[in-house]
Amino acid sequence: MRVRSYIGLLVAVAAAVAASYWTHHNRSLFYEPFHVTSTSTIPLWIVLVLLFVAGLLPSATALLVQNLKRDLALRRERRAGREAESLRSSFRRAVDYQVDGQWHRSAQELEAVLKGQPDHFSALQRYGEALRHLGRADEALEVHRRALANYPHSVALLYGLADDYEARGDAEIARETRARVLRDYPGFGLAVLRRRRNQAMALRDWEEAVRQQEAIETLLREAGDGAALSAESGVARGLAYQRGVRLLELDRVEEAAARFEELLAKEPMFIPAAIMHGEAELLRGSEEAALADWRRGYESTGSPVFLQRIEDHLIESSEPVRAIETLRSIIAASKNDVLPRFFLGRLYYRLEMHDEALRMLDSVGERILASPTYHFLLARIHERRGEMRKAAESYLACVRQLGIDKAEYRCRSCRMRFADWRDRCESCGTWNSIELDFEEEKVSAAELGIREAPMWSASDESGEFPQVELKRS
Numbered sequence: 001m002r003v004r005s006y007i008g009l010l011v012a013v014a015a016a017v018a019a020s021y022w023t024h025h026n027r028s029l030f031y032e033p034f035h036v037t038s039t040s041t042i043p044l045w046i047v048l049v050l051l052f053v054a055g056l057l058p059s060a061t062a063l064l065v066q067n068l069k070r071d072l073a074l075r076r077e078r079r080a081g082r083e084a085e086s087l088r089s090s091f092r093r094a095v096d097y098q099v100d101g102q103w104h105r106s107a108q109e110l111e112a113v114l115k116g117q118p119d120h121f122s123a124l125q126r127y128g129e130a131l132r133h134l135g136r137a138d139e140a141l142e143v144h145r146r147a148l149a150n151y152p153h154s155v156a157l158l159y160g161l162a163d164d165y166e167a168r169g170d171a172e173i174a175r176e177t178r179a180r181v182l183r184d185y186p187g188f189g190l191a192v193l194r195r196r197r198n199q200a201m202a203l204r205d206w207e208e209a210v211r212q213q214e215a216i217e218t219l220l221r222e223a224g225d226g227a228a229l230s231a232e233s234g235v236a237r238g239l240a241y242q243r244g245v246r247l248l249e250l251d252r253v254e255e256a257a258a259r260f261e262e263l264l265a266k267e268p269m270f271i272p273a274a275i276m277h278g279e280a281e282l283l284r285g286s287e288e289a290a291l292a293d294w295r296r297g298y299e300s301t302g303s304p305v306f307l308q309r310i311e312d313h314l315i316e317s318s319e320p321v322r323a324i325e326t327l328r329s330i331i332a333a334s335k336n337d338v339l340p341r342f343f344l345g346r347l348y349y350r351l352e353m354h355d356e357a358l359r360m361l362d363s364v365g366e367r368i369l370a371s372p373t374y375h376f377l378l379a380r381i382h383e384r385r386g387e388m389r390k391a392a393e394s395y396l397a398c399v400r401q402l403g404i405d406k407a408e409y410r411c412r413s414c415r416m417r418f419a420d421w422r423d424r425c426e427s428c429g430t431w432n433s434i435e436l437d438f439e440e441e442k443v444s445a446a447e448l449g450i451r452e453a454p455m456w457s458a459s460d461e462s463g464e465f466p467q468v469e470l471k472r473s
């Protein structure tokens, strides 16, 4: 118990004792008649009580009213906060749904947001976009127009409006609207187009990215900016490749193959395009052509990705002998046979032919002694053969050079590691940059016979699209 409450209690008890004492000794006084009128009387104590209450009433009422007001305000504030939070989470969900391409659900969430905040800029913009994707172009147009009334200088809204017109089939008005943006906001239009393209790329919405890319290129061509235009060619190539992949996914094999051929004619070192051309051949049913593709890819780029693909394919189709023979013939034909020998060694290991594996790896050991991947493989072979001492030595050599790491592939642009090969780095968005990792700081790419390949990516800030040179030690 706190001191103050203790003292309060004492005072209260004392007051009660005093009150009962005085009441007892002045009982007759309290019952003295009090004349209200000349004829009617009431006891004095009632008058005293009434006076006391009357004195207390104004301040008590004021206190009560004040408390009520504060309560009400607090409750209102809390409700507004809850509503704002629910609108915010609705909006967040709407954005997530859009990223997933669930336009219907996104539209529902945005309707809830707009019911609470009818002028919410991003909600209006996104709601219009969702409606357009749902094929309700007229309504989309209406929403974007309403938003423009409040935000007349938003370039993003104007572009949205242009897209709505296009979706409605008013190509001419769409073109005029875009032209107006470029005229009224010189320089800004290009930045917005690039941002929209990069956003679409981040969402892997390649169709949309291609549309934006075409708009960018048209703009640069009209401005006569040849340097910027040629800097765009890398991204354009990357996007063309993605469209090819999409066609392949849709089983439109012939179109996809034609696209990859076109790309390879322009850039023979575009490794993903060569890999995918082989995949297209496989889908066409001509395994021979696919294998020939990949082999040609290896011969022209020196990239081990092709060897991996050949090996994987032949193992998957249960033709290990053919895999061995293919790698042997590649070794025979190669000037620099380190990588094919390494792969053949690894293949022997996969097939549990340990003596052959060790012999093959021994034959390249001197040349890639510094590669942790090499030692890791050696260690695993020794382990399988039960030679634990030798295995331990090899593991140690591997750990010393690399640290334990299962990721075998690495982006040449941002150094991000991956467990599998991929055509485009998810971390930095560069195409043609993922390569089997032989720790090139320690074993040079030239020693491995890997040739330099260009990489392309779109950068966000500067709007520049550098052709990154492969760093070589």
Ligand SMILES: [Zn+2]
Pocket: 411, 412, 413, 414, 415, 416, 425, 426, 427, 428, 429, 430, 433
């Ligand atoms: Zn990267």
